[in-house]
Amino acid sequence: MLKHDVLIIGAGLAGMRAAVAAKDLGADVALVSKVHPVRSHSNAAQGGINAALGHRGDKWEDHAYDTIKGSDYIADQDAVEIMAKEAGSEVISMEHMGVIFNRDDQGKLGTRAFGGQRKARTFFVADFTGQALLHVLYEQIVKSDVLVYEEWFVLSLIVQDGECSGAVMIDMKSGKIEVCIAKTVILATGGLGRVFEPSTNALICTGDGMALAYRAGVPMMDMEMVQYHPTTLKNNGALMSESARGEGAYLRNIDGERFMAKEGNAPKMMELASRDVVSRSEQKEINEGRGVDGCVLLDCTHLGEKLINEKLPQIRDLAKDFANVDMAKEPVPVRPGMHYQMGGIKTDVNGLTTLPNLYAAGECACVSVHGGNRLGANSLLDTLVFGRRAGEHAAEVSKNRSNPKISSTDVLKKHEEDIEKLLSNNDKNGFVFGSIRKEMGTLMNQYLAVFRDETGMQTALEKLSELKLKYKNIIVPDKGRVFNTALIFTLELGFMLDCAETIAISALERKESRGAHARTDMPDRDDKNWLKHVLVYKENDDAYRVDYLPVVITQWKPEERKY
Amino acid sequence: MKVEYKVKRYNPESDVALESFDTYVVELDQAATVLDGLIKIREEVDNTLTLRCSCRSAICGSCAMRINGQAMLACNTKVSDFEENGNIKLLVEPPGNMPVIKDLVVDFVPFWSKVKSVDPWLKSSHPPKYMEEHIASNESMLHLSGVMGCIMCGACVSDCTVLEVDKSFLGPAALAKAYRFVSDPRDDSTKFRLKALEKPSGMWDCTRCMQCVEVCPKGVDPMGRIMKLRDFAIQDGYKNTYGAKHTAVFTDSVKNTGWLNEFQLPLRTFGIFNVFKLLGLLPILLDALVSRKVPPVFHHKLPSVSSIQRIFKKVDLQITKRE
Amino acid sequence: MKKFAFYPGCVSRGACPELFDSTLTVCERLGIELIHEPLEGASCTGAGVLQEKNQKLGDTLNARTFAMVEKTGLPLLTICSTCQGVMAQANYRLRSDKNYLDEINRDLADENLQYSGSVEPKHLLWVLFEDIGVDYVKSQFTRSLEGFKFAPFYGCYIVRPSDVLALDVNPDRKNSLEQIIEATGAELVDFPGKTACCGFPILLINETNSTKMVGNHTLSAKRKGADAMVTPCPLCHLNLDGYQPSASLLRREKINLPILHLPQLLGLAMGIEPTELKLNRHIVSTKKIISTLSVTP
Structure with missing residues (x-):
């Protein structure tokens, strides 16, 4: 039998950030992951991480407003406020840990423009920001000597007397099943992309944590909110980062027209409108016969080879490898593809679920900061801010809890x-x-x-x-x-x-x-x-129950959403 | 099109043959990757086929394996690359230099323990104030993105020719990771790192065969990084290794005469008072004498050595010092 | 006769005189005129060692050599895989970055030299295919080596990095050695070590590892029945031949696998006397090959 204070399931950005935070507070922490931490899907986040730095002339309120407008007003505004306020320190502390980040002329962290936001506040490392953050957080895990159960798969959560007290897991290498008792458990298992075919998500994104919580009686919230990313490759569904459009790429239909300019699409923000808006505009073009072989065209040719190589090297390779197109020379056919689950395990702003001692953070959780539509570069931020908060809270709670008695x-x-x-x-x-x-x-x-x-x-x-x-x-x-x-x-x-x-x-x-x-x-x-959340609870066997929860509104009243 | 996969199998729980090959023929489209076919086999033909894979876009580093003898990622390798006279035949094996667990799955524990041994985290004893980042130019930082592009897939380790004969060698992935910190202007433990890396099984044990450069799917150029580490070590005064001496003696020879003095190279690398090492050279010297293969003892200078020396003077001064 | 500016490299003028001599003999027969004079003052390529200390210095020295070749208007021929690779890498960097080339040309100006980027360093092995024609080479073979089994051993620098060496553009470069062996009538012994490292670069740094490599490759070729190994790289030759006795001790197994230089193989197939090819100047005895030759008609 294994025993820890804080057991974290999933070792992507949210899980590892939680682990570092909990370890810093002196807790006995262990990570369990079905793949080695650096194989996690956080790798795939290409574009960047949002933060409004107050001392650099941006305002966290503006970031929060853009996020809430992007969410179509069903994000909980108290949670969004926390995320926007804590974004800056989270990005800077990643820089201190070793992330290189692209810089501006003064040698400070530089930003790029991203969809759905009125200001360039996306910090980035070329177009592999997720990978850069993930590998650095793994370095911190090695540095602070956090135990990782690598390639272990969690079968179920242990719930006793209405409290979560650990998990049952199988060591894939040996096939041995073990019980791990924990004072607190954090789910950080990421998304469920493979529920859809095709999807931009990795093969490991199978919604394990969501299902574990759901089976333990915890409600799932906003699950209808599934993001289709506007630019995925037709062939294998691979993602072409939003940073292409952030750097100035156009979307065109078969006539070469920039269709985002059409009334009802987004004549003001054009290609940089929210993802749901862009995806719908694309799908309309395709459905109405103005697509190219079931796709629209992502045109980067006017950006120049130098900028592409410097800021978009990875997606240039992807387009070459999987679509056989050199995006410096010709437009890439793209279409909307399933990308992200805004909904998930319902938690409060500390990551705590409705089940005592069970937490969730990252894509598997729904705090909710993304509501009906997530802005690009808010997902990395979500993992770090709420991963850390969950880790800290769980470590504190563990201090006051004695070891659960489990047979x-x-x-x-x-x-x-x-x-x-x-x-x-x-x-x-x-x-x-x-x-x-x-x-x-x-x-x-x-x-x-x-x-x-x-x-x-x-x-x-x-x-x-x-x-x-x-x-x-x-x-x-x-x-x-x-x-x-x-x-x-x-x-x-x-x-x-x-x-x-x-x-x-x-x-x-x-x-x-x-x-x-x-x-x-x-x-x-x-x-x-x-203007409310939909919650789904699992009842016995195959039965379920639906419930609702009002949206938390602090200072931004819902208004018409136009880009 | 039809593609033939011959896959190396290993099942530790089977009481029959320990190692064997299974052949599968699958129908794939022109654009299919090697991984597409393996997944198809796993899902539709033989559910017991075991491999690691996840992202399908060359970022998670799970699916490095040997395809027709060379390590690569199955997910960004097209089957059509192997077409020969209209046939596509693939020999798929687990990556080399690592113990096999099952089929194409190998044990990465030795791999990671080497990476961990280079203290793979930023050491900055004077971090900036709260909410302030390190100030550094794009030029001083972004060159690192090449090496930070490493996805730890193990392709370089699989095909490293030194690891084949010496499992203690740190290997290309761990050394490239070490380079990432040594050349980070924010890291201030460079000396400590270089001192650790100059030890046996470290940077000087690379044989410069370029296998890692050839097989790396992300253009990380591990050997190039190892060469840079050697350069840094020499610059920082870590010269008391056979490797550093070898480089110094070699360079001196070219500088002084225009070409290599093969006779002096071992003598001066080991040092003329290193009796033990020099005695070790005796048998080979005797063999060479017998077959009259000894390089000339008196090494003449090239006719235009002064021109070469002028270039040495000029370019050696331009050495770009590390920040 | 086809003329080439000849770059023999350090080793053929040092510890491998048999390579130098056999090259002259064989090239004459093949109608390759080697012009020695232009490159008599050319420096060592740096062999990848100098580059560890200062890559730009290495590139400047090689640019100097290329500039000297450009003056003659002749193509450049080398007989060493390592020289081939190091020069190709330098050339690749010089050609792909105009600013870099300009910078280096400024340093060469004092030596009255300029490099425009037109030189294509070529190993004799490639020249056989790309300039002489393998059919012509075959037509010069008068003695069949049927009955012999030979294993190829390339040397790292002539096979990697494949993009720098343009192997995809010149597919013959990928299996040139195998083709030549088969053209002599000998049987090809294919083995996975043929493109691996011989261990020479770490000989003075980690002799054990280096010797283990020698043992692995020679024994694996031998177990597949090879009578000899053929290499276009004198550095590989030095290690595979010179350290074979040590490898034999280490593995506690007799090896005795002669290591032939490429021109020696060509010469034998052309009916040239083994002594003229200096087959007697090896550490691992070639007697068995010579005696087999003398009994075959």
């Missing part, structure tokens, strides 16, 4: 039996993970994409319950214990089906269009009835 043998036995049962299913009519996952991904991308309607969403929900039924007869062809990835994928698929269901349920529930949730059958925003 680990019973817990272990139950999980051993579950895995054994799963591995021993040899039913000839059984299903394997690949086919169910593909079916789920395709249907989600069909019915819960940029535009939605009642019939489609209803179909999705029905098909999902059919898939859940099939999952009950799943077989794992690999019967071994050592590095059995087929087993892991099967468990992940179970998590993903739960996540998919909460998305469809919430989407059906919201009877208006707001942010990323654009219904063709209800195209208008309805502040009178829907």
